[in-house]
Amino acid sequence: NAGVTQTPKFRILKIGQSMTLQCAQDMNHNYMYWYRQDPGMGLKLIYYSVGAGITDKGEVPNGYNVSRSTTEDFPLRLELAAPSQTSVYFCASSYSVLGSGVGETQYFGPGTRLLVL
Amino acid sequence: GEDVEQSLFLSVREGDSSVINCTYTDSSSTYLYWYKQEPGAGLQLLTYIFSNMDMKQDQRLTVLLNKKDKHLSLRIADTQTGDSAIYFCAESMASGGSYIPTFGRGTSLIVHP
Numbered sequence: 001n002a003g004v005t006q007t008p009k010f011r012i013l014k015i016g017q018s019m020t021l022q023c024a025q026d027m028n029h030n031y032m033y034w035y036r037q038d039p040g041m042g043l044k045l046i047y048y049s050v051g052a053g054i055t056d057k058g059e060v061p062n063g064y065n066v067s068r069s070t071t072e073d074f075p076l077r078l079e080l081a082a083p084s085q086t087s088v089y090f091c092a093s094s095y096s097v098l099g100s101g102v103g104e105t106q107y108f109g110p111g112t113r114l115l116v117l
Numbered sequence: 118g119e120d121v122e123q124s125l126f127l128s129v130r131e132g133d134s135s136v137i138n139c140t141y142t143d144s145s146s147t148y149l150y151w152y153k154q155e156p157g158a159g160l161q162l163l164t165y166i167f168s169n170m171d172m173k174q175d176q177r178l179t180v181l182l183n184k185k186d187k188h189l190s191l192r193i194a195d196t197q198t199g200d201s202a203i204y205f206c207a208e209s210m211a212s213g214g215s216y217i218p219t220f221g222r223g224t225s226l227i228v229h230p
Contacts, residue, residue, distance in 0.1 A: 004159075035220075040125065040222060041222060042205065042220045042221055042222035042223050043160075043205070043220040045217065048217060058217075090159055090160070092159075092160075105150075105162050105165065106152075106160070106162065106218065107162075108159030108160045108161070109159050110157075110158060110159050111157075111158070111159050
């Protein structure tokens with residue numbers, strides 16, 4: 001298994017440009033997540049999905065959009081890039097079944113470093 | 118305030134034990150986790166503990182949970198230079214039908230000779 005893959009690894013955007021960060025997992029996980037990591041600030045949840053066709057906002061969703069048309073893919077869209085969106089973005093996935101006692105082991109991708117100038 | 122709090126830095130000598138501490142606020146937390154992040158990489162799960170346990174040991178790692186004080190610790194025995202990384206504490210609980218983990222800011226562990 002490749003696990004969780006993210007593309008691109010690094011990108012520079014100009015203010016106002018748009019882009020899509022790609023995320024894919026081949027573990028048949030139902031949950032997928034997008035986080036951003038700013039220096040010294042830990043991880044902030046942007047959006048998450050509990051299954052294909054279902055997405056929900058996390059702590060910092062403004063300026064981002066997501067879709068989950070398949071179990072495997074969970075792209076993150078930035079429509080109008082702003083300098084405040086300069087960060088490292090991590091995608092993660094997990095297999096979770098409420099009430100089953102199955103733990104929330106998240107598997108993370110290697111990250112996408114985004115610089116908005 | 119933060120839901121999950123950790124100190125930002127810890128420096129230890131190679132061969133010593135490291136203890137990384139974490140406090141959390143939500144008493145309904147179901148699982149508590151420790152993740153490791155090496156430079157330029159994503160987070161990797163080290164270990165987790167279910168909230169009805171007090172301790173879990175896995176080779177050089179020992180996790181202690183004090184539910185009364187909402188305190189979680191990670192002890193690394195015989196710390197090596199390869200253990201230098203950022204360690205994240207996380208908690209999760211069922212909320213609105215989902216388990217969504219909350220992460221601390223991370224503790225940077227520096228291991229020196």
